[in-house]
Amino acid sequence: LIVGIGDGEAFFASDVPAILSHTRRVVYLNDDEVVELAAAGPTLMTLNGTPVRREPTTVTWNLKSARKGGYPHFMLKEIHEQPLAVEHTLANRLIDDAVRFDRRTTRFLDRLSDDEQFIFIACGTAYHAGLVGEYMLEELARIPVDVDLASEFRYRGSRLGRRTTVIAITQSGETADTLAGVKMAKAQGAKVLAICNVMSSSIAREADAVIYTHAGPEIAVASTKAYTSQLTTLALLTLYLARKRKQLPAAQAKRFARGLAALPALLERALANEQAVKAVAAKYASARNFYYLGRRHNYPSALEGALKLKEICPLIHAEGYAAGEMKHGPIALIHKGWPVVFLATHSPVYEKIVSNIEEVRARKGECIVIATEGDAAIKRYADSLITVPRTDEFLSPIVVAIPLQLFAYHIAAANGCDIDQPPNLAKSVTVE
Template identity: 75%
Template sequence: PAAAEQTLFNRLAQDAGQLAFDRRTSGFLSRLGAHERLVIIACGTAYHAGLVGEYMLEEFAKIPVVVDLASEFRYRGPMLDRDTTVLAITQSGETADTLAGIRLAKTQGAKVLAICNVMGSSIAREADAVLYTHAGPEIAVASTKAYTSQLTALYLLTLHLAKVRATLEPVRWQELAQGLQRLPTLLQRALATERPIKAIARRYAAARDFYYLGRRYNFPSALEGALKLKEICPRIHAEGYAAGEMKHGPISLIRKGWPVVFIATDSPIYEKVISNVEEIRARKGECLVIASEGNKAVARHAEALITVPKTEELFSPAVVAVPLQLLAYHIARLNKCDIDQPPNLAKSVTVE
């Protein structure tokens, strides 16, 4: 909650009526053209934040967006020009692949905006403008509050661009701005899920395979939840998928007792997610469902249920990140894993 609050500080007015950025960032954003397109590059958890950003920027700001793994971006021969903005998302500002990506972008005339936590880092220095997350130092290798703050920065960017491009009705824009202002409070409330999550972790700590499934904004949440578990509990194999893709192959692996974490918060395609849940249950898999508060009907579809505060769909990835992180933490703890310093991982990947 504090990380999101720091990212919002002095940027979203108390009445949620105005957004403000530093002069360098404001000037940069004012130069974006009517035909601008965005290419988001990032690695790991930051890449998942970028995937969420793609959904919101296209839906609300009506800007075409491509998201690329920074480690692949410069090897696919990207076609960039002066109407392209490359948005680099990085916690450390030193990620080697992301740094190489923005350097390539500049050689092709593209503009570069960074979402970064560390002031004075290499990417912060080389970008044309920086939206700092101000999340503070993150000690553990696995990214937690950095992810929340990156999402928060993307929410701010989306609302700003939607306003200047007049792609939202003023009343709707105000609703979203107020929802963003409430986000730190919702994250604090989401921490209350820890007690039931401890019990769920005890039930499934011995499992050695997990699936994480979601759709739309929470497809990236599924990827992030699976990444967190395999990062800090290397004894367990976990994979995240778009829920609709299960029938295209992965469902063949489901066997009795296989735990599948579903993100099934309120959304326009909630019923489709529940249909996916029933497909897993029909094959004797066990469904751990993260749903919105007040949804009493979902309990009959779940072997284990976690409820999170109800919010606008675009804010749900930030809210569900809390129980996903807590679930990974408690399963790893029960497996006696080194949570802060997992084997074979580094906090900042500064080599290719």
């Protein structure tokens, strides 16, 4: 909750955009605080009446950022803002192929022990970002990572301590379960790093250190640019820790850094393919069930693609799976015309994904394949093909997010869905 302080006036709201046309000076309320708005100005106090003095924070982004800007929906605007959002995430952090964080975050990371236990906690789309981060950190930095849904982490009796680092991933910084998980971790002596978009949010204030994603305000309920900015932040964190622990050969580290630097341009190229994605979406707009399948780094992409579709088009049921799990149940439902979205970009498990595609084709399912540009061989397996620019395998989830988001958006638009405010969902889940 926030209080906006204007010229002889004050405002009370749950989020900044609601009052941004009136003032940029805001005060954030902490837990167990109340505010009284009166003609003399706002008075902040604790529940037992103890006065609280807190200086206002100045919001640095403007109202234009919280308007559609000519797009039919905020979601489509925010999809197209991703090259700039990722550029902002990288700015002043990726310099001459090296990663630099602010002083507080650098001090936090440099004090971590070599046998540190890492736990990601998050909800929804941010949880999928954590799953991608797990692959990155374990394979490149050789750091063991657990990933927990924040709503489960709170209740499963985890043994935490001084050698545990909990990394909370959140767009809003207000997600109730994630905030509760952060408080629980700190109570047990664990360290907390937040990856967050909203400055001065509750989780940002609770954490020992924060890496802000700088994605800009995200208005649509379905997360798009916050997700790709979270993935980019996790890639920066991975590169920093991998180099610090001397786990990554210099040549590979340089290639990875160059891949990160190239991301804004690659996302622009992926967005340039929107009309092709829209045509594929039109072909399947009447379908009511979808599978999304991926392996390794793009298994979380399959989960995220399915979530995007069912978030904004409640007429449709969609499920994401690790492609290797298809034989363990999901394949039983596949029949003629059942659409399956495959993440088949260049990777060491490419041949296995092709094998999964053939299994679906044998059952006359419809194969929608997202593949790497220039992959001529994949065309013979795809009923519909969407291509993305080639990038480092570890960064491919960032690039494939674009067609997955556009595919969901255009199917929802074709079905007349309320894309920015789907039924039964909220942007910031501040209740349990």
